[in-house]
Amino acid sequence: xxxxxxxxxxxxxxxxxxxxxxxxxxxxxxxxxxxxxxxxxxxxxxxxxxxxxxxxxxxxxxxxxxxxxxxxxxxxxxxxxxxxxxxxxxxxxxxxxxxxxxxxxxxxxxxxxxxxxxxxxxxxxxxxxxxxxxxxxxxxxxxxxxxxxxxxxxxxxxxxxxxxxxxxxxxxxxxxxxxxxxxxxxxxxxxxxxxxxxxxxxxxxxxxxxxxxxxxxxxxxxxxxxxxxxxxxxxxxxxxxxxxxxxxxxxxxxxxxxxxxxxxxxxxxxxxxxxxxxxxxxxxxxxxxxxxxxxxxxxxxxxxxxxxxxxxxxxxxxxxxxxxxxxxxxxxxxxxxxxxxxxxxxxxxxxxxxxxxxxxxxxxxxxxxxxxxxxx
Numbered sequence: 001x002x003x004x005x006x007x008x009x010x011x012x013x014x015x016x017x018x019x020x021x022x023x024x025x026x027x028x029x030x031x032x033x034x035x036x037x038x039x040x041x042x043x044x045x046x047x048x049x050x051x052x053x054x055x056x057x058x059x060x061x062x063x064x065x066x067x068x069x070x071x072x073x074x075x076x077x078x079x080x081x082x083x084x085x086x087x088x089x090x091x092x093x094x095x096x097x098x099x100x101x102x103x104x105x106x107x108x109x110x111x112x113x114x115x116x117x118x119x120x121x122x123x124x125x126x127x128x129x130x131x132x133x134x135x136x137x138x139x140x141x142x143x144x145x146x147x148x149x150x151x152x153x154x155x156x157x158x159x160x161x162x163x164x165x166x167x168x169x170x171x172x173x174x175x176x177x178x179x180x181x182x183x184x185x186x187x188x189x190x191x192x193x194x195x196x197x198x199x200x201x202x203x204x205x206x207x208x209x210x211x212x213x214x215x216x217x218x219x220x221x222x223x224x225x226x227x228x229x230x231x232x233x234x235x236x237x238x239x240x241x242x243x244x245x246x247x248x249x250x251x252x253x254x255x256x257x258x259x260x261x262x263x264x265x266x267x268x269x270x271x272x273x274x275x276x277x278x279x280x281x282x283x284x285x286x287x288x289x290x291x292x293x294x295x296x297x298x299x300x301x302x303x304x305x306x307x308x309x310x311x312x313x314x315x316x317x318x319x320x321x322x323x324x325x326x327x328x329x330x331x332x333x334x335x336x337x338x339x340x341x342x343x344x345x346x347x348x349x350x351x352x353x354x355x356x357x358x359x360x361x362x363x364x365x366x367x368x369x370x371x372x373x374x375x376x
Contacts, residue, residue, distance in 0.1 A: 052277065083275070083278065084275045084276045084277065084278060084280075084281045084304055085274055085275035085304075086270045086274055086275055086303050086304060086376050087303055087304065087305070087306070087307035088303060088307055088372070088376070089299060089302060089303045089307060089308075089309030089312070089369070089370055089372070090307050090308060090309055090310075091309040091310050091312075091313045091370055092310055092313070095310060095313035095314070095317065096313075096370075096371065098317055098324075099313060099316060099317065099367050099370060099371065100367075100371065102317070102322065102324060102363070102367075103135075103136065103363070103364060103367045103371075105324075105325075105326075106327060106359075106360040106363060106364060107136050107137070107364065109326075109327055110132075110137055110327065110359045110360060110364075112327070112357065113327055113357040113358055113359035113360075114139070114359055115156075115157070115158075117143050117156075117157035117158065118138075118139055118140065118143075118157075119139060119143065119144070119156060119157040120132060120139075120336070120337075120359055120361055121336075122156070122336070123155045123156055123161035123166050123167040124155065124174075124175070124337070125144070125155060125156035125157065126141070126144045126153060126154065126155055126156060126171075126175045126178065126179060127174055127175045127177075127178035127179075127337075128178070128336070128337045128359075128361045128362075129141060129144075129157075129361070130175075130178040130179045130181060130182035131178050131181065131182070131337075131361050131362075131364075131365040132359065132361030132364055132365065133182045133185070133186075134181055134182055134185050134364075134365055134368055134374070135361060135363070135364025135365040135366075135367055135368045136364055136368065137359070137361065137364060141179070141182060142191075143157035144156060144157050144159065145191070145194075146159070149198065150194045150197075150198065151194035151195045151196070151197050151198025151199070152171075152198050152206070152207065153171055153175065153176065153179065153195070153206075153207075154170055154171060154207070155167055155169075155170065155171060155172070155175055162207070162208050162209075162210075168209060168210045168211075168214045168218070169207055169208065169209040169210070169214050169215075169218040169219045170207035170208040170209070170219065171206055171207035171218070171219050172207075172218040172219065173218065173222065173225050173261070174257065174260075174261045174264075176195070176206070176225060176229075177225070177228065177261060177264045177265060177268070178264060180192075180228055180229065180232055180268060181264060181267065181268060183232065184232055184235070184236070184268070184271060184375070185374065185375065187236055188236075189233065189236040189237060189238050192229060192232050192233045192236060192238065193233060193238060195229055196229050196230065196233060199221040199226070199229075204220050204221040204226075205219065205220060205221075206219050206220065206221050207219035223247065224247045224265070226243055227243060227244055227245050227246075227247050228265070228268055230243045230244035231244035231245065231272050232268075232272075235271075235272055246269060246272070246273055246277065248269075248276075248277045248279045248280050249262050249265060249266070249279070249280060249283060251283075252282075252283055252286060253286070254283075254287075255342045256340060256341055256342050256345075257340045257341070259287055259291070259297075259340075259342075260296070260339055260340035262283060262287070263284075263287065263296050263297055263300060263339070266280050266283075266284060266300060267300060267369075267374075270300075270303070270304070270376060271374070271375060271376055275304070276304060281301075281304055281305075284297065284300055284301045284304065285301060285305075287301070288300075288301035288302075291342070291343050292311075292315070292343075293315050293318065293321075293343045293348075294315065294338075294339055294343060295312045295313075295315040295316040295339070295366045295370075296312075296339045296362075296365075296366050296369075297339075298311045298312035298315055299312035299366060299369050299370055303376070309370050312366070312370060313370055316363060316366055316367065316370065320332060320333075321333050321338055321348070322360065322363050327357050327358060327359065327360055328357075328358045328360055328363075329355075329356055329357045329358060330350060330351050330352060330353075330354040330355060330356040330357075330358075331350055331352060332350060333347065333348050333349060333350060334346065334347050334348075334349060334350065334351035334354065334356075335347035335348065336356065336358040336359070336361075336362075337358075337361055337362045338362050339362050339365075339366070
């Protein structure tokens with residue numbers, strides 16, 4: 001690891017020297033590779049920020065990140081995430097007690113809202129079941145993994161969402177990011193290794209899709225998803241890889257499930273690196289301000305700014321979406337997992353005609369974060 005650290009620092013310093021000589025020159029991944037033989041030097045935080053911004057600019061423009069650049073990102077993640085460290089979350093004793101009581105109620109009755117496999121129902125079942133497991137639900141997630149092709153996962157325990165036409169793909173990136181949160185919590189290195197091996201054996205294809213756009217948009221091991229799983233393997237005691245590393249999210253203004261996916265990615269980066277780059281914190285600030293009833297966004301932003309978790313706790317205890325005496329249902333809000341929907345949309349409104357009981361995986365997941373049960 002020290003060798004990789006020295007190499008990455010060398011790349012950054014050589015880049016800075018080159019920039020000082022030619023302000024108008026642009027750089028690609030091959031240029032970073034060419035810096036590998038440069039003399040070892042140290043970089044200041046300001047220089048590290050400069051290097052990071054250049055890398056992100058190239059990445060935002062669609063440039064592939066080569067091994068040397070990813071090695072550099074590994075160093076920057078260690079240096080710069082310390083500038084926005086996870087502070088933890090403090091909540092009042094009254095909020096803590098109410099959350100614990102409601103969580104106990106939900107856990108005692110959640111099985112009545114699960115499907116025949118004991119999964120959260122539907123074709124987002126793997127995502128919500130994974131997050132529910134982190135929150136305390138007793139669900140056998142392995143039912144969504146192929147027994148014939150280990151490392152291949154499906155959207156649901158029934159493994160039939162694509163075959164029956166209920167989804168345009170058999171798996172998606174958000175499913176695997178939610179699963180990564182659960183696998184980290186369970187310290188399941190073997191499952192992580194199987195996922196990586198399956199993707200590598202299939203040239204990045206991780207499932208079926210109805211067309212080429214969905215294949216590469218949903219069922220493909222993208223560089224950012226690959227970085228998460230290679231980092232996860234390393235953090236769980238597996239082999240190192242030049243494909244792991246901190247890849248910040250650069251897209252602002254996301255809403256709905258895309259914003260939720262951003263939040264999960266940031267949670268994983270906090271767990272891996274102990275903090276976030278400033279770019280990610282800015283996105284979280286925007287999400288927390290625009291979605292001020294979303295307890296997940298409020299908790300993540302609070303833990304990275306002042307450590308105050310009571311705004312997130314108050315949102316979690318909102319009885320309009322999380323009743324205090326029963327599981328939430330379509331009488332309260334239509335969406336079974338509320339954090340992945342825009343609070344100004346119809347999904348936060350009742351839909352009595354559906355007659356659904358929700359298993360409260362959304363509440364349980366964030367309650368684990370607020371009660372300090374995640375490894376942060």
